[in-house]
Amino acid sequence: MSASAPDSPPGTGTGPTGATATPTPSPTSTEPAAATRGRTSPTAATDAPPPTTGPEPPVPSLTLGVGRRGPGGRLLGALVARGGPRPAADLSASVSVFLIALPLSLGIALATGAPLQAGLVAAAVGGIVVGLLGGAPLQVSGPAAGLTVVTAELIQIYGWRTTCAITVLAGLTQLLLSRIRVARSALAVSPAIVHGMLAGIGVTIALAQLHIVLGGDPESSAIANVAALPGQLANPHPAALAVSVLTVAVLLVWPRLRGRLGSVVRAMPGPLAAVLLATAFAIVGGLSLPRVELPSWRSHALPEMPHGPVLGMIAAVLTITLVASVESLLSAVAVDKLTAARAKNHGGPRIPRADLDKELRGQGAANIISGSLGGLPITGVAVRSAANVQAGAVSGNSAVLHGFWIVLAAALLVPALELIPLATLAALVMVVGIQMVNITHIRSVSRHREALVYLATTLGVVLLGVLEGVAIGIAVAIAVALHRLARTRIVHQPEDPAAPPENTEGREPDGNGDAAPPSSHRVVVRGQLTFLAVPRLSRALNQVPEGCPVVVELDGSFMDHAAYETLQDWRHSHELHGGRVEITGRAGGRIAEPATAHHCTPWTPWRNHHCTRPAPSAPSAPRPERRGQLLGGVRNFQRRTAPLVREELARLARDGQRPSHLFLTCADSRLVTSMITSSGPGDLFTVRNIGNLVPPPGRETGDHSVAAAIEYAVDVLGVGAITVCGHSGCGAMHALHAGREAGLDGAGSLARWLGHGRPSLERAAGLAGPVPRLADRPTADEVETLCLANVVQQLEHLLAHPRVAARVADGSLELHGMYFHVGEAQTYVLDLPSGAPARSGGSERGAKGVRPGDGASTDRVASCATEEGVPEAGDAPVFSPVQPDDVPVFGPLRAADGGPRGDGRTVGGPGETAGGPSADRRARQEYRPSRKV
Secondary structure, three states, X not given: OOOOOOOOOOOOXXXXXXXXXXXXXXXXXXXXXXXXXXXXXXXHHHXXXXXXXXXXOOOOOOOOOOOOOOHHHHHHHHHHHHHOOOHXXXXXXXXXXXXXXXXXXXXXXXXXXXXXXXXXXXXXXHHHHHHHHOOOOOOEEEOOHHHHHHHHHHHHHXXXXXXXXHHXXXXXXXXXXXXOOOHHHHHHOOHHHHHHHHHHHHHHHHHHHHHXXXXXXXXXXXXXXXXXXXXXXHOOXXXXXXXXXXXXXXXXXXXHOOHHHHHHHOOOXXXXXXXXXXXXXXXHOOOOOOEOOOOOHHHOOOOOOOOOOHHHHHHHHHHHHHHHHHHHHHHHHHHHHHHHHHHHHHOOOOOOOOOHHHHHHHHHHHHHHHHHOOOOOOEEEHHHHHHHHHOOOOOOHHHHHHHHHHHHHXXXXXXXXXOOEHHHHHHHHHHHXXXXXXXXXXXXXXXXOOHHHHHHHHHHHHHOOHHHHHHHHHHHHHHHHHHHHHOOEEEEEEOOOOOOOEEOOOOOOOOOOOOOOOOOEEXXXXXXXXXXXXXXXXXXXXXXXXXXXXXXEEEOOOEOHHHHHHHHHHHHHHHHOOOEEEEEOOOOOEOXXXXXXXXXXXXXXXXXXXXXXXXXXXXOOOOHHHHHHHHHHHHXXXXXXXXXXXXXXXXXXXXXXXXOEEEEEEOOOOOOHHHHHOOOOOOEEEEEEOOOOOOOOOOOOOOOHHHHHHHHHHHHHOOOEEEEXXXXXXXXXXXXXXXXXXXXXXXXXXXXXXXXXXXXXXXXXXXXXXXXXXXXXXXXXXXXXXXXXXXXXXXXXXXXXXXXXXXXXXXXXXXXXXXXXXOOOEEEEEEOOOOOOXXXXXXXXXXXXXXXXXXXXXXXXXOOOOOOOOOOOOOOOEEEEOOOOXXXXXXXXXXXXXXXXXXOOOOOOOOOOOOOXXXXXXXXXXXXXXXXX
């Protein structure tokens, strides 16, 4: 059972009750996974109502003895004023987190050997102080298993009261670090070291708590616990063992309960259920067991002035600071991912990203207060934070309220807490320790070839201590990095399939000269090329016979000056003796001099793209620069873009394409579809031809490519929208306009193809219905009017396709019109005419087939051929400009509700969402949508 899975992307599934599956909290997850599984986010957390201007709803009253005029009521009122209009979501989330934190705080205090009240103090202070002062709104802080071993060791060496003083000093150090803004630097620690440190702490915790589970007492170190384990196993305490086994069984079974009953009982966190059932079993069975003892708060131990060796005290403070800070910051980053996943899947209010320096400052203040009040060290706890997010929290108020409930429990529930057997808490913490040795973490570090760093850190923490283990892990990580930098494999391969590769290490060149050398050679360099590899590189290069062509393939990302000079000197010498040398990278691109920085923007044309400009060639070569420009662009893609998109393209290759749009546009080179729609791989199924023409069914005259693409997109891919996009300065429209009197009949393929544009000429002349226009200005000339009319006419032709008309009729397909002005970089979207009443019936006509020039059907064409809105005859189609600050909707809004398409999906390119028209537009009953490109 594992509490985290770092390779799982956030928001990738749904739980058994419909809640979003919790993604990986962070590498620091140290609490039972049962605490966060199977919980359904409340409706208030996912279905955010639109903000209103009226009064806010009253705050729900509490029934825990807190009057509205008492201090608790004043605290809740202040939190509501601080947190905004959704206190109910934070209230319910705080109760869920409280039920998880209460038993674990007692268990962690037991594992450290501190007074049990110290765990409650740390939980309350962590919730209230960090919730108010921290920079991660939804992170929950408190005592964590990651600090258990460190704290237990400090208590054994210095005593509890001095350990509290060390906690205060660690908090002051955290405040200093936040002041100099080094929080982001803590994330530079290798994940293998962090995972190894947590695994070592988990092993140490599990070994110590196993003795309490068996009814004995833990030893002072992990080695001593292992040595004493055989004797403890030979003489266990039956009652303690029975209670512990029940606790572990409930923790394992609870998240796996299925069915309606399982969904109900899983509303209670697994740790709380395990403690309650084990306690009830001990009470009903009359078992004689050591139980929780909470002395009077009047005798609660407070810190004293630290005393002991100065270097030892400094090391203790630094250890607490390091472990608490790294664990808190990594947890805050993980909570950001969980929050983003929840917002993507369920919506809700926007949660700001974590301010890590502010969070570190809040952690420091909490440790100062916790240590001063006799509490354990505090850190951000990933699993409690994940439960907070999943329960629907929307602000830091949930963490503050959870701390408030801890205070109430410590004051009012002491008799109930003293019924809990210590063996139950020990079993709970033992499971936590086992979960810290995460199989997913081990696979991750093994995949990245850092298992040695992980193993060294884990063994160092178990055998020597946390600080020593981390130091060993850092040293091993540096050694591994240096080894990888210096390790270079150089292979000489004659370009002969029958000849095996020759490993040149330790082999001198053959100077016999009896046999003829191969026609070409290849020298492959794997790894970084530094001065340490220069002797082997020279040896391999000298094996190439004079005058032979050779390819030097460099499979690495770094080459220092010594290696560069060696390679270039040999290259010049080999070329002087008649040889030819080509130096390539792993992808086959040529490498010459060191490249300068790449400053070209992604859409820079080749003629202005300096990084892809080809080298000048001989004048006799026929237009060689064209091929050089293309290959230069391909090389730039392989070098810079391919590594960024390879993962997404691999997913598309594995899952297949699922585009949402069929985008039919002109083949003009100035029209870059992915640029004007901000789309990426897999978004658009694009068909391009001259004039963005759609031949009506039965009139293809031998060319069925457009009809085939339409059928494939509609029937096989199941796209939800088809867009016809025209543009200014279209050469096909110029040819149509110029050939209006001369006629378009001709023997050429181009003339026959342009014949499909004759209905567009009729529409532009007003013979087949109203002439389309632009909303913000008159059309520049007759050609631009023809470009607009052509978009409307091709939408008419689309409706003549039976499969298109059928899907439009049942509401599963929408048709859009778009016009792009190249010179102004301005996009226009075809609107329904303003004030046109909704009426139906056009789709049925389209299903029967519509032919160009059919006057009865010309009033049916609009920006979207759907049943809910068709313009009246005589209303001209209008193209409205798309403004950058518009609500991001691409496509028509429903006349009835002003919402997006009926299936709830967003209409438009990536990143676009649906939004309704403004109030003044609704008042005028206009049908024009807001949109953004």
